[in-house]
Amino acid sequence: MKNLERITLNPNVMGGKPCIRGLRVTVGTIIGLLASGQTNEGILKMYPYLQAEDITAALSYAAWRSEEIEVPLATA
Structure with missing residues (x-):
């Protein structure tokens, strides 16, 4: 899933x-x-170093985790 790259x-x-x-x-x-x-706009104001795509990625990750499927993610 592309969004999980973030x-x-x-x-x-x-x-x-x-x-x-x-x-x-x-x-x-x-x-x-x-x-x-x-x-989203409020979050981006609170955390100016985030991007709109980061919020989408967080939502995608949460939705994916709700399915309880394990897939390795990139490490920092």
Whole structure:
């Protein structure tokens, strides 16, 4: 899945949680912000180093994980 290329797992970054492009922003943070009503634009203002594609990637990763399929991801 192309969007998963932006999601990295590194045991030295955020305890190995899935992150956006090796940054210290977890997929869970993005999903939590969206779930609490934050807009994509609001998230991008809070985290100016993120890109719109990162939010899409976080959503794609969360949807994929909800299916409980294991596929290796790129490491940072």
